[in-house]
Amino acid sequence: MEDKCYIVPNPSGPTLAVSIDEDKCVACNSCVNICRIQTLLPNPERGKPPIVAYPDECWYCACCVEACPRGALEMHLPINQRIFFKRKETGEVFRIGEAKCPKKGYFKPPVGW
Numbered sequence: 001m002e003d004k005c006y007i008v009p010n011p012s013g014p015t016l017a018v019s020i021d022e023d024k025c026v027a028c029n030s031c032v033n034i035c036r037i038q039t040l041l042p043n044p045e046r047g048k049p050p051i052v053a054y055p056d057e058c059w060y061c062a063c064c065v066e067a068c069p070r071g072a073l074e075m076h077l078p079i080n081q082r083i084f085f086k087r088k089e090t091g092e093v094f095r096i097g098e099a100k101c102p103k104k105g106y107f108k109p110p111v112g113w
Contacts (some may be wrong), residue, residue: 016076017055018064023051024072031064031073040064 017039020031032040032050038049041056049072065073086093 002071017058017060018052019074020052021072021074022049024070025068026070026072028066028069030069032061034067035058036061036063 003110027043027047027049029042029050032038032042037054037057037059038052039052041053043049043051060075060077062075
């Protein structure tokens, strides 16, 4: 007799890790296949985006983000890893290699804090 099983996510702390834009995702599971520690798991519903099952265990390597052919994933680094710079003259906040100032949400604590 076969037992049915279900994905049961770990209780999450304040970590968001990665988010998936459902409008862009085509459920190809490229991100699931490349994830080194199975933070992402395939959705049991065919055609639905993967499930971020274990966000607190994410290594923030962004392999999943790079693997997505549609750009549907966004990495959310923990606050202590969010490095930014501020210009002394103007007070402008910026990130090296980015033309625009980060979104205001970038500086807010992750969900749940």
